[in-house]
Amino acid sequence: MFTKLIAIEPVSLIPTAEKKLYTLAKDVVMYRDIPSDSDEIALRIGDADAVLLSYTSILDRGALEKCPNVKYIGMCCSLYSPESANVDIPYAKERGITVTGIRDYGDEGVVEYVLSELVRCFHGFGKNPDGSSVRPWDGMAREITGLKAGIIGLGKSGGMIADALKLFGADISYYSRSEKKEAKEKGYQFLSLAELLTQSEVVITCLNKNTVLLHKEEFEQLGNRKILFNTGLSPSWDEKPFAKWLEGDNLVFCDSLPALGNQKFSDHHHVRCMNVSSGRTRQAFDRLSEKVLANILEYNG
Template structure:
């Protein structure tokens, strides 16, 4: 009987959202619903596991951790991209890495939750209503007739663009290799440069893949370019926006506000300055956390494990 561990099942739903009984005669599955932040504890928990299922990038698997798990043979991640797994190290240690399907719609929907929450002061007004504060204390920002600037126009960004157009927004987009034709297909106009997009947008939303060319793409200089009445939203990866510069931008009023679903360290430390930054709407990385997505993730994990045990792994990464 093989041992399998499902990591970071924060909501305690992995067992009910897939038919793990299909593996019951071959694998003993355990579910861990808390974040484990040290390699020593992970090794203690996973040392006798041949199979590990991870949720996105919640628990990284760098080379040094993989080397300390000699029994590990299959690593399954939700989605088909996971920058926190060292694929070269996995291959060197004979570990097969597989992924699952993932839906682009949930992060699109959450992006708009953040944009609307910022624009209409939902955090402030909702808090006032619950706590007996003033009745109406903010003046909302309009979407209709305003400019939405999108950094990145892939599967998610293009869907965000179409929603923006439905709100009556002027949608522009920029990325290094984006063409005017591709932008037009999503109902957007190609910005001449990143700088022009930042200079002219009322809302800026980040939808780029994290890489060496996008890490720190928005630093202090870029945030200072934005209008003081503009809002920044990031549901992509935290490292695309310089986090220290973002805190300063909020505290010094360079921008009107920011919303983020992603952070350099997750779970976010209790003393992190973003927790108390003014006009900041933060969520605990919920972009992909919906029932439909989770059903796909965990059912896909079961399928990956079955295929691996049958000697024909599917959806391999690397």
């Protein structure tokens, strides 16, 4: 059992999970607002030995140096790599602090978002931001059947999106660090990034936070009359060539502003950004809560 557990910001746990936290530490404090800076984070942690946080705050070395009692940090958000984490994991490792994170809790909502927006785009459902009727992407309503879809990053969410599109009849290719046996068995074609961009009509980037693969050359390979989805937590592109590509006959879909990057693009007539996180569903909070508690219980033995 922890002596003192501090949630330095809202951590989106369901009520039953939050109630369970109070049995895992002698003293539990749950902050309901986001701290303004590193100094405030350190002040909130104080002499606590356990810390919880979500994705909206950064727990850096400066804050941790002021909190010598910390032994455990539970990230109530995705942890894919030290480089993309909002916790200074290398420093935590130096100190012997255990850092845990969550994976694969909001992917289902992201898959539904991609399918929903693609169907609306192909069929011409709904209204444009200016109130005019949406025209079908091809000028005439079409199905996903036969679509050449390219997935960049065939991890859990990328794989689920590929499977869903395949179910609707799409022809799937993907780019990843290496060819995946299970993808080959499903008939997914492993391509170089250049080949995928050139051959695909719809490209979906499913990358870790702060991973950028689309530069000037890649946008030239992608070409015109294409649809680009970004399902990550940050842009998968360099801003300057992206802005130039947007001026062509292309469309980009992002569910949130962090995925789009610069707010100036949100009103662009070739951008569709809802400014919500499609992975934040009721079921996702259930899965998140279960995994956060499981991480704590495993640490406590």
